[in-house]
Amino acid sequence: MSLEETFSKLQINASDDAVVVKSLVFKPKTPKSQTPVPIVVVALHSTTTPSGLIASVTSTKDPRLARDELFQSQFKIQSGKEFHLGHLAQAEGAFKLLLDQQLVALADDTVLQLNDEKFVKKSDLIGKYLNSFEPLEVDFSQVVEVAKKEASAPAPAKSAASLEDAKLIGVTVDKALDFSGWYQQILTKGEMLDYYDVSGCYILRPASYAIWEQIQRWFDDRIKGLGVQNAYFPMFVSSRVLEKEKDHIEGFAPEVAWVTRAGTSELDEPIAIRPTSETVMYPYYAKWIQSYRDLPIKLNQWNSVVRWEFKHPQPFLRTREFLWQEGHTAHLTKEAAEEEVMQILDFYAGVYEELLAVPVVKGRKTEKEKFAGGDFTTTCEGYIPQTGRGIQGATSHHLGQNFSKMFNISVENPLGSEHPKIFAYQNSWGLSTRVIGVMVMIHSDNKGLVIPPRVSQFQSVVLPVGITTKTSDEQRAKIHENARAIESRLKKAGIRAFGDYNDNYTPGWKFSQYELKGIPLRIELGPKDLEKEQVTCVRRNDGKKIVVSLNDLEKRIPEILEELQQDLFNKAKELFDTHRVIVDEWKDFVPALNKKNVILSPWCGVEECEEDIKDASAKKDDGEEIEVDDKSPSMGAKSLCIPFNQPTLKPGQKCVKCTRLAKTYCMFGRSY
């Protein structure tokens, strides 16, 4: 019996208790002259398979998820999407097979569910099929050996050690080596988020939702100061209404989720879940606005929207349901609308810079990148140092009269009915939970989360320390009692503090726990502290110790938290500032990009040229084939924004790419 036949005979009926197994194919970096040897990884769905570890156990270089070309040449199938384990039997050449130890450890009669919804008994799959390919068992939970460090961001020796220390509960992936594996780990192990059984959806646990609440309160107060009122519109849209503004919906149509059934009844007409609420709200704006005295109307809602993306989902950054606010306003004059667009953008920048300690660049999107159906889009753009990529922070759109003409949001002219009626000038603006992901990526480290104190759910943890077997009960009780008093004083002073007085864990274990969770300040009280009437504070971001006299508690702790906040911002700002480089000539463009910079270049403003820049910067400069994945330096540079804060254009300055005169400096970069 051929292997193909064997595999197809292994299949059994679907089971509800099946354990989901993934199979991934990686291609190591290979000189062009050689045929790459694919690495096939078969692992529990829940197992993280960092590429650094794969490289290490297979002694290959930089393995990445294989592209369709490899599947075509090696497995005789058109695309990676079709791939299943049966295709191993028809491989053209050699490949390496890695088996997850956790999978091997399952009971023999466990039913496995493979990628393509095939079901098979574990013992059959491994014993009768995979073992014929001489697999290598791998413990994917092992600590990645930190084989190399990037020159630009050398990790101190201490950091490598702490990765070792954290083996059991802590982060096992190095931020510098496997950024996306690291991101996933700190979010889940830091208890900020959990993965959910509907793909692309995530659970926001209290640690992240509390950050969202801080942002909500800050932003809500400010927009209410502008006269914005909150409201709630239904999450459902009829297809007729959704499709009314054709240009607008074109961008969203492929991602709209449709409800077609209720209970066991098919609905007469499918109903969409809002991807955004322009078409939900504007028919009612038309109804409610009867006179120019009804303007402006300024409504906002805090809600969730659904965009059923088929691209690889990523916590906070690309999720199928996400929380956001969407503001929708209509004004009598263009000036009033434009003023608001800028005011809101300033608030968005404030959320990033003042709350999240994340520096951003404010600017305007190019025509190519603006919101479809609007007049212009303003944005604040962030920067992720590890990947050297830009990330869109939040956008505030001026819609002009495009939607008001479509939905007939119009009023009689205040000058009198002999003058033409006026269509309202509209804005829409949104900020989503994506901000939390950006914040995490920028500040956190190999010990876990680092969260700025202004937004973190808890700002400090009070811990009794230095209690040993020799400590008397009386002494122990005294330390505990005083620690509790400190906690209570901090809370009274408005600091979000808590204490951990559990004797079952060592202070060291607790240190790791609260470092993992990103509590900004650890406040230790030991026998010596007590003696000297002081506490020892340790900053999460840099481990710096600060001794504070008990008398100064209410005054100093808030100061220390504010300094910490400011230091986080300064550090991130310096990284952004030094990686935002001015490039006037094309020859320097891609090399600068490859050094993980975003680039300010003189630009002609022509859309084709913008596309040229993207295409030309996508080519790799080392002669290898093009690959696009999360870590690839080969992605083309998009225009991120035309910054409001412009370098001065020299007279006669040409566009960085073409021969036209430059009109402006534009910020380009690889991006999320």
Place this chain on the structure above:
Amino acid sequence: MSLEETFSKLQINASDDAVVVKSLVFKPKTPKSQTPVPIVVVALHSTTTPSGLIASVTSTKDPRLARDELFQSQFKIQSGKEFHLGHLAQAEGAFKLLLDQQLVALADDTVLQLNDEKFVKKSDLIGKYLNSFEPLEVDFSQVVEVAKKEASAPAPAKSAASLEDAKLIGVTVDKALDFSGWYQQILTKGEMLDYYDVSGCYILRPASYAIWEQIQRWFDDRIKGLGVQNAYFPMFVSSRVLEKEKDHIEGFAPEVAWVTRAGTSELDEPIAIRPTSETVMYPYYAKWIQSYRDLPIKLNQWNSVVRWEFKHPQPFLRTREFLWQEGHTAHLTKEAAEEEVMQILDFYAGVYEELLAVPVVKGRKTEKEKFAGGDFTTTCEGYIPQTGRGIQGATSHHLGQNFSKMFNISVENPLGSEHPKIFAYQNSWGLSTRVIGVMVMIHSDNKGLVIPPRVSQFQSVVLPVGITTKTSDEQRAKIHENARAIESRLKKAGIRAFGDYNDNYTPGWKFSQYELKGIPLRIELGPKDLEKEQVTCVRRNDGKKIVVSLNDLEKRIPEILEELQQDLFNKAKELFDTHRVIVDEWKDFVPALNKKNVILSPWCGVEECEEDIKDASAKKDDGEEIEVDDKSPSMGAKSLCIPFNQPTLKPGQKCVKCTRLAKTYCMFGRSY
């Protein structure tokens, strides 16, 4: 050509610009010996067709939406759902046809969309078809003549007049005569809510959302004080997970909305929108809770849920999507869980009584009425005087170990591993935007909304008054300037105030507007007030005038608002208290119910007896046929709760319905 043929030939192609037209069939109250003459109303979808007005123009009594029996006997179709205008041609006997004047006024070539998705030209429908039935044109926007008043709630002469005054913008339906028409009007005209083009979904406008925000802040502060944390779980549930707890899902299954498609791709497996989150959250509780030290876990979310009810929707009370909070906690001991259930119920009662000025009765649901899958349900129950019906306010459930056993939420025994593991004791508790509907029904009147000051978006409006053509510009400016100063002082004092200084509207028009919207306190400043350094305050709830010296503004206005709040509660409480009667003998039960009371009766606690009570109280006592609708007195009495505050049972007291001994007093009533 027969009329049937004529009608079927009128149909034209669907049009996007079509105006939606509804056709409704009413049955007037008719002695059993006579054949009822149906009243067919053809009107714009947007036109409100109050039954009081229909009664008046047709000189009939108490017309109500016809039931299937009438369609069977008069139009030869099985059910009202099938009815369309073509069926008029096959009517068995006489009927009256009413045409909406606004429909008649449309341009002749307007395309109309009928109930059943048929399209027809307006001139054809009326000219070639409906005119053959000798229709009567009706102006449905006209004021209903208040022909009779109920003895129990005589409206003062002034109220009848204000209905007259309010012709253009105000409420045109009398609360006592057409409660549901009135409810709809005050919500929409008071700008609290708008109807939406997806049936059963409503828009919460700022006036209602702001109330929700007040409730959120109040309740959120209190549960955080208990250590509850907010989180957000996805709105989607896989069918596998949703259906895990069979008893629980059985109650929700017929109402679950299913997403089956994203963009143009059919999903592999339909995904449900949460009707509630027990099964969404508990698998993760099982994962997160590893040790008894992880207990208690107390999470809450502020979200929306979807229950696709097929019953007649009603704003706030029964909607397909609604906002709520759902708290889900797991405890190590039953005692801790039970203590929390009661604490939360007290908070819910606080929302009603302290914020919304709505009195409630706290108690426990019977086994029949409790939450499926839980151990017991506590509830606070309200009362709507106009209909004499009880309404469930909010419920706090103790789930016992039922869900924890199903989802394996368990921990090792703190006493040691030799003791059996412990399944967590769980609670879930929810409060929805329904509270706003209850509040509106209870306090509001024929002038519009009445909103308690503690929750209303705005607590007072400052209005310049007494400015006539004789007022000098200087005097006018001075009044305005002082009014603005008053507004500013009120705001500084933390009062949610605004001013209306628009000269284009008369004070009288403004009074009506803000009465319609339920602004609790109107603060007038006229020339005489200015002279005497005072303002004249008018309470929305009873029109009572109170003069306040300008010096006392910051002190007196909050006091007046608090008095108003208390008066609203006292009035509602008196109505509830006097309509909650003790009935020990069955012969008095239905008569008491028919007097719009809820009833406290001694009860045996047996479920069959509870069902008997419902059946027996559903029979009408006047020999007419049974009808069930909003105003019908024929609905059976359900058990509302077993109040915690119990009358004393006499020794040997029998159950009100059967021969068993009574175990407890139970509150019964017709209900929402």
